[in-house]
Amino acid sequence: MKILYGIQGTGNGHTTRARVMAKALAEKGVDVDYVFSGREPEQYFDMERFGNYRTFQGLTFVHQHGKVNYFQTVKKASLWQLWRDIKSLDVSQYDLILNDFEPVTAWAARLAGKKVINISHQAVFTNHKVPSKGLSWLNRQILKYFAPAELSLGVHWFHYGETIIPPFIEREIAIANSSEDILVYMPFEDVSDIIDLLNSQHNHRFVVYHPDVKENSETMGIALRTPCRKGFLQELERCSGVIANAGFELSSEALCVGKKLLLKPLDGQFEQASNAETLSQLGLATVMNGLDEAELERWLELPENEAINYPSDPAPLVEWLIAGDYSHPEALCQKLWKPISLPQFSATVGDSKVKPIELT
Structure with a gap:
């Protein structure tokens, strides 16, 4: 199986998730090419796990003093370059395109008629009933068309009774000498x-x-x-x-x-x-x-939180991707959430209390 994996490079969160996935994909012997966009090439760091990855300019938000600057975002967006990159990316050799909110690979796949599976946090806001704030009509359109996909798996801290998967967390070996830092x-x-x-x-x-x-x-x-x-x-x-x-x-x-x-x-x-x-x-x-x-x-002055045992190994997700039957992701979600011990909290969306997902 040969996969093209597109990752949004703005910030470090998408790259962090991709590192965990890259390790699991390599352990399963999957051949993967990685594409990043949204950041200057010299600003990426600790990228050894992705091998000979490629970068594109892509699209990103410009921020100043802790705020999104929409004027500068539009001004610096090179749509012509984006279109050229999309047209130049050959996706014909790939069996599957994975995407984490990355526009070049997503649109190149759509033009070529290739299936795209979106695994991202952004997906929870387009396909599921979860708490949101400031989600305008424009935001919804951006989420829908920024990196389009045929199937989306949202990643979130709680399932909210939906087909959502938990985050996968790569941890260092626990350090005994904790500090107050x-x-x-x-x-x-x-x-x-x-x-x-x-x-x-x-x-x-x-x-x-x-x-x-x-x-x-x-x-x-x-x-x-x-x-x-x-x-x-x-x-x-x-x-x-x-x-x-x-x-x-x-x-x-x-x-x-x-x-x-x-x-x-x-x-x-x-x-x-x-x-x-x-x-x-x-x-x-x-x-x-x-x-x-x-x-x-x-x-x-507050105490520490109770730790949540989110999984470190996305092997079940990788095995599901390799199997190739993407029609019913519910069983995958159940399998991933079942071993997680969540704190006792009341989850709501709007005025409605969420029913827990059936974990069988």
């Missing part, structure tokens, strides 16, 4: 704004990873770190809490290791607003709408 990852905020927020808390040490940090340094209880996947995962294992934007993958990783979460969603980005709303409803995170010192101080 706070891990900070807010790539959509300016580093100076993050430092201003943290400077008010002199009794705590913060470890800040940020793509704009070019050299490791430390001053006044704030350690600045350059992007490094291995170092980041080690800090995640040992820290006492995580401050982040409301991306999906990092929140998933923090929940898996039982770390309390303080989230500041990217302003103007409905997905992050919806993520923050969901985790707040489930009692799994605290949300601040701005870089709020008072909210930070209150959150620092």
Whole structure:
């Protein structure tokens, strides 16, 4: 079986999920070519698992000072280049196209009449009844046409009684020497704004990873770190809490290791607003709408979360993909959720309480 796997490169969440999938696909002997778009080629890091991957410009949102800048997003979008990349990508040799919200591979496959299976967090907002916030008509159209697919599997923290699969979490070996440090990852905020927020808390040490940090340094209880996947995962294992934007993958990783979460969603980005709303409803995170010192101080006094044993091995999903019968994903969802011990929370969508999925 030969697969083309398209991954959205904006941020690190999609790449993190793809690393877990790439390992499982390799272990099953599947031949996979990887395509990334949405980021400058030199900005990717720790990409060894993807072999000789390809990159395209794709489409991405421009953000400034923790907000989506829609004017700059439209201005910098090169639709002509996108169309040229789509037309140039030959997908004829592939048996299956996997997609994680990546437009070049999705549209190239559609033009060629190839089947696309979308495995992404974005899919939960188009095909399932889950909590959402700020999901406008325009957002729905973007979700529908950005990376079209014949079959979509949404990835989420809770199944909501729908055909949704759980996140797969790649963990470092547990570190015995835990610390009281706070891990900070807010790539959509300016580093100076993050430092201003943290400077008010002199009794705590913060470890800040940020793509704009070019050299490791430390001053006044704030350690600045350059992007490094291995170092980041080690800090995640040992820290006492995580401050982040409301991306999906990092929140998933923090929940898996039982770390309390303080989230500041990217302003103007409905997905992050919806993520923050969901985790707040489930009692799994605290949300601040701005870089709020008072909210930070209150959150620092909270205890850690109960860890959720999300799976680390997507082998059942890979086996399902290899088998080739995609007509009824319900059995796959049941198999993936059954061993997960979820906290006792009341899940609702709108005014309706969610019925649990039947796990047999």
